[in-house]
Amino acid sequence: DSERQRPKGTKYPPGPSRKPLIGNLLDIPPTHSWLQFKKWSDQYKTKILRLTMAGQEHYIISSERVANDLLRERGAIYSSRPVAPASAELLSNNLRPVLLPYNDRSDTWRNGRKFMHSVANAKVASQYHATQELESTRMIVGLIREPRRYEHWLELYSAAVVFRLAFGKRIETGEEEVVRRIMKVNHTLERVASPGAYLVDTFPILMKLPKFLAPFKKELQELHREEHSLFRGLLEDVRERMKNDSAPNCWERDFLEQQQSLDLTNDEGAYVVGTLFEAGSGTTAAAMMSFMLAMVLHPAWFRMLQAEVDQISEERLPTLDDVPQMPTVRAAVKETLRWHPVTSGGLPHVCTKDDIYEGFFIPAGTVVHPVQWAMHRDPELYPDPETYNPQRWLDPSYPTYKEPLTEHPNLHNYSTFGFGRRICPGQNIAERNLYLLAARIAWSVDLMKAKDETGKEITPPYYTYTAGFNSQPKRFPFDAKVRSASRQAIIDAEMQRHAENDPLK
Numbered sequence: 001d002s003e004r005q006r007p008k009g010t011k012y013p014p015g016p017s018r019k020p021l022i023g024n025l026l027d028i029p030p031t032h033s034w035l036q037f038k039k040w041s042d043q044y045k046t047k048i049l050r051l052t053m054a055g056q057e058h059y060i061i062s063s064e065r066v067a068n069d070l071l072r073e074r075g076a077i078y079s080s081r082p083v084a085p086a087s088a089e090l091l092s093n094n095l096r097p098v099l100l101p102y103n104d105r106s107d108t109w110r111n112g113r114k115f116m117h118s119v120a121n122a123k124v125a126s127q128y129h130a131t132q133e134l135e136s137t138r139m140i141v142g143l144i145r146e147p148r149r150y151e152h153w154l155e156l157y158s159a160a161v162v163f164r165l166a167f168g169k170r171i172e173t174g175e176e177e178v179v180r181r182i183m184k185v186n187h188t189l190e191r192v193a194s195p196g197a198y199l200v201d202t203f204p205i206l207m208k209l210p211k212f213l214a215p216f217k218k219e220l221q222e223l224h225r226e227e228h229s230l231f232r233g234l235l236e237d238v239r240e241r242m243k244n245d246s247a248p249n250c251w252e253r254d255f256l257e258q259q260q261s262l263d264l265t266n267d268e269g270a271y272v273v274g275t276l277f278e279a280g281s282g283t284t285a286a287a288m289m290s291f292m293l294a295m296v297l298h299p300a301w302f303r304m305l306q307a308e309v310d311q312i313s314e315e316r317l318p319t320l321d322d323v324p325q326m327p328t329v330r331a332a333v334k335e336t337l338r339w340h341p342v343t344s345g346g347l348p349h350v351c352t353k354d355d356i357y358e359g360f361f362i363p364a365g366t367v368v369h370p371v372q373w374a375m376h377r378d379p380e381l382y383p384d385p386e387t388y389n390p391q392r393w394l395d396p397s398y399p400t401y402k403e404p405l406t407e408h409p410n411l412h413n414y415s416t417f418g419f420g421r422r423i424c425p426g427q428n429i430a431e432r433n434l435y436l437l438a439a440r441i442a443w444s445v446d447l448m449k450a451k452d453e454t455g456k457e458i459t460p461p462y463y464t465y466t467a468g469f470n471s472q473p474k475r476f477p478f479d480a481k482v483r484s485a486s487r488q489a490i491i492d493a494e495m496q497r498h499a500e501n502d503p504l505k
């Protein structure tokens with residue numbers, strides 16, 4: 001029926017033909033859908049592509065400029081999220097900030113977002129450097145000891161940093177009961193929120209089915225009880241410790257101390273902090289796995305990173321104070337996120353008021369997908385887009401070059417963190433995690449391709465990535481060796497120092 005409301009002189013964006021009722025539902029691949037979105041955008045020569053699914057409009061954006069024009073410049077009407085009965089309502093009981101609509105009556109998202117900003121803005125992010133430096137030293141020690149378990153070390157780092165910041169607790173092995181539970185909650189969310197996982201997200205009318213005809217309701221409500229008890233447990237734990245003044249500094253504590261003025265209930269607060277953990281851990285690890293792949297595939301770039309950090313000092317590990325002197329490290333990280341973004345499909349925004357853009361009609365309720373895979377392969381902005389090339393951030397002849405190199409390239413407001421009022425509130429923490437890990441890996445180890453039985457080098461595939469919302473390279477073989485005995489000694493001494501001074505010891 002939106003067809004009838006279309007204002008004169010406007011048109012719908014182009015797109016593949018639609019079947020009656022279901023529209024393009026069956027044309028969309030169940031995994032890595034962004035590859036198809038990019039193909040269609042090229043085929044129809046459009047930066048805005050139209051798909052429909054069961055009567056719901058979905059617009060695919062494949063240009064950063066368009067995404068900024070709409071999602072940022074017109075943020076007042078492009079900042080909501082899709083109706084998602086399975087993930088947002090049943091699983092999260094309308095408490096999970098990342099899935100909440102923009103202006104719900106209770107202001108849950110707005111109040112939660114204010115709090116997230118207060119604990120993760122650029123200024124307070126500097127207070128977390130000590131935590132990041134401690135955990136990254138541990139990561140390096142692990143990587144040298146067992147390079148084959150690189151995924152484990154990166155996941156442990158990413159989880160341990162936010163775990164300390166959010167809950168004031170240490171993670172030692174990753175096998176702890178509470179860590180196992182929170183990781184399971186992460187995986188459940190990713191599974192439930194994946195497009196197509198629950199029919200009710202495509203056909204919300206199914207919510208009207210009585211419980212005995214809708215087994216998904218019972219299943220998801222049980223999953224909700226588990227995550228709710230976990231998130232509340234973590235909050236109550238800190239509340240208890242505040243009573244005898246033994247609570248560490250952490251986001252749960254910040255929340256409890258400011259709860260009155262934040263205007264958030266206990267459940268809302270527990271979910272805000274829980275969400276910061278779940279949004280912050282897997283993404284960071286996934287980005288770093290792509291970085292490792294980039295470095296194994298492009299050893300010349302890895303050597304340039306090594307030269308850059310060696311220039312700073314061969315006598316100590318690089319720190320976050322060195323960031324201005326590390327443009328090559330920053331470029332390699334930024335290029336990794338361009339080449340193989342973590343959220344390649346982008347997080348969808350919903351337009352809440354009829355709109356017109358460049359002659360196209362965008363009816364209220366349209367789901368707008370800022371598809372990073374396609375945006376990051378726009379040849380106008382990124383010449384030769386399939387090539388991993390950090391040079392595009394370091395050489396004035398490229399359109400993405402910016403000066404001064406003590407500041408640029410950086411990840412501030414980078415498309416990989418989303419857009420406008422919904423942009424990733426953890427970007428300052430994420431950015432520092434990635435620079436620090438990349439610099440320290442380059443300083444500490446040499447990376448080598450693994451060899452097969454016949455002694456031939458194994459080159460990992462360019463793009464064999466996991467399915468799902470966050471995508472990362474499937475495990476690939478490579479070897480890492482500490483660069484020298486003296487570097488090993490420096491790393492060990494640093495680890496010792498951190499272990500002794502750990503505020504959560």
Ligand code: HEM
Pocket residue numbers: 097098099113116120162275276277279280281283284287342343346347348416417418419420421422423424425426427429430
């Ligand atoms: C490399 C690491 C990361 C990447 C690539 C990433 C990417 C993103 C993206 C694309 C969005 C959606 C933005 C939009 O809707 O336009 C997002 C949202 C979010 N991110 Fe991140 N993120 C990362 C790390 C983190 C960290 C470390 C935290 C927390 C400490 C975090 C917390 C969040 C939260 C809470 C949201 C939901 C915001 C909302 O809906 O209002 N992220 N992130």
